[in-house]
Amino acid sequence: MLFIHESNKIYSTDQNNHMVAVVTFPKVSDTVVNIDHTFVDSSLRGQGVAGKLMEEAVSHLRENNLKARLSCSYAVKWFEEHPECRDVLEK
Template structure:
């Protein structure tokens, strides 16, 4: 997967630049982001793409030295299942 890292978003686009999947994490303040949205196109569901997006986001947030406040239901569940990323939770 070739995820595109944009400010506060990690996305996957088709060859025609159609959005196929994304996770968004806007800044709440200088040290905290809100993981507020995860989307995977129905044609790609069941392939673990949402989990890969969250992994990429968690690694990016950690690399930026920020904390995450997950409000997206998928992100909340993902962090519950990945104890190795509890250190970045607000």
């Protein structure tokens, strides 16, 4: 699956260019974003796509020296299950 990176979101589209998966993280400050939404189309659920989106988001945060706040319930749960990625969370 190909993920498209923009400054405040990472997403994937289907063959018709419809967004089928997305994680959004608007900037709160120069160094902090808020992971506020994840979505995966029902046709892709259960395939680990949301987890892959979160991995992409963590890589994006690390590469850009950003920290994250979490207001998305999926993101909160994902970081609880992936302590190795918590270095990107705002202290």
